[in-house]
Amino acid sequence: MALPKQDEDFPAWYQEVVKTAELAEPSLARGTMVIRPYGYAIWEGIQRAVDDRIKATGHQNLYFPLFIPSRLLEKEAEHVEGFAPEVAVVTHAGGSDLEEPLVVRPTSETLIWATYAKWIQSYRDLPLLYNQWANVVRWEMRPRMFLRTTEFLWQEGHTAHETEQEAVEETLRILNEVYLDAYEEVMAIPAHAGRKSASERFPGAVETYTVEALMRDRKSLQACTSHYLGQNFAKAYGVRFLNRGGEQEEAYATSWGLSTRAVGAVIMTHGDDQGLRLPPALAPVQVVIVPIFRSDEERSRVMEAAAKLAGGIDARVHVDDREERPGFKFNHWELRGVPVRIEIGPRDLDADQVTVAARLTGEKEAVPFGQLAARVGALLDETQRGLREQAREFREAHTFRPADLAEMGALLKDPGGFMLTPWCGSEE
RNA sequence: CGGGACGUAGCGCAGCUUGGUAGCGCGCAGCGUUCGGGACGCUGAGGUCGCGGGUUCAAAUCCCGCCGUCCCGACCA
16 A cells, blocks of 8 residues: 655655556556556646647647668668667568568657658758657667656657758757756756767767756656757768758758656656655646535535535646545545645535645645635645755755766766766666 | 566465465455545455476476566666
C-alpha cells in the first residue's frame, strides 16, 4: 500500500508511483509500455504546451512515415554510425523477404532531408519550419518507464535555412522559447539550458543544446535537445538551392525533440513520499471534490451541493462519487497529484463552508461558499509557483558552482559541457 | 553486452535445504455493519508453480538448457 520512501530507494519509488497512480505499465514486448489514460492525459498536457509554442514561433505540423529504406540511413556517415546499434529493421513482410530492408525510424532526419531535396530549389523556398508528432523506436539496453522505452512518443522539428546564422538562431529559439518556457511555465521545472560536450553530441550535429533538469534523486535528466546540424544533412541528401548571389549552396539544418520522457521529469521533479504532485497547468484534474456522508438523506444533500460548487469553479474539476470511504479517496487523489481537494460533508454544509486541502503543503482550511472560487483559483496559482520554487531551491542546493567545477577540472573533458552533480553526472 | 538479484493467483510473498493434497496477505465478487485520513465480519471466485527437456512410482522442490523481469555500469529523447 505505502510507497517506498524516496530517500531509501528512489528507483523503487519511481516505479511504484508510475504503476499505482496508473500512469503506465510494462507491455509484452521488452522495453515497451502501455500508457494508461491518466498518464496519457499528462502527456497530452505537455503536448499542448509544446505544440502551442512550436506554432507560436512560426512552425507547422506535418507527418512523415514510420519506415525508412535502409539505404537512405547510410548516407550520413556519423548519423548511421551513431544510430546503427539501436535501430530495428524490418527484413520480412508480406510473406517474403524484402528486397530492401526497412528501418523503423529512430529519428527522421534522413527521410525528411531526402524529401526536402525535392522541395527546396531556391532561397525563396526557405526557410522550411516543420514539426511532426510521432513515435520512434530505439533498441536501448536498459529500458525504464517513460525515461527510456524501446518505443517512445515525441515531437521532432526539422527546419531548413538559408544561412548558418538563421539556423543557429532557430536552434536557440526552440531551446529557449519552446522548451525552456514549457518546462518552466507549464511543468514548473526550473532547468539549465546548455551545450552538450562533443562526446554527447547528436550523431551528425555540429552542436547539440539541451535542457537539463535536476531530479529529486539529485541526478540530472536530459529533458530535450535542440541541434544545429550545419550543412551535414543537406550534403548527404543533396539539398541545394540557388542563393541570393545566384550560386548553388547547401541548406542549413536544425532538428529538435521532446519526448514522453518529459512525463518522467514531472514525476521525478515534484513527486514526494505521498506520490505525484502535478503542477496545476498540467494536471488533468486540478480540483477533486470528495463528498462525505452517511445516510441517504445526507448523501443527496451533499451531492447536490457538490455539483453546484463544481459548476462554480473555473478549473478542471472532478467529483469523486464512488462508494468508498473518504480516507481512501484522499490517498487516491494525493497519489495522483491533484493540486486541490475539496471535502464537503454535513458539518460543512451546516456552516456554509467547505474544507479545502492543498497538495503542495498538505494543509487544510475552511472556506465559505462565497469565497470558494476565488480561493481555489489562488491556491492553483500558489501551487504552480510553489512547486517551481521548491524545485528551484532543491536545484540550487545541489548544483555545483563554477568555483566547485574549477576544482574538479580533471572531470571536465570539454569546457562546453556542463554537469549539475559531478559525483553522479547525467543520469539520462 | 558485463556484474548482481529474482520468476509460485491481478499485486506482494512463503513453501524448495530434506520430492508426496499449492498456501498467506492485499486486491476481486456477494451480503451485512461502517463512512470527516487507506474500515470490519461472514461467504466465495481465482493457479499449465516463467518455458522446454531430464531424473523419479511421484517434481513448485533435484539436474540441464532457454526465456523474461529488476538493480548497478557503458549507450541513449
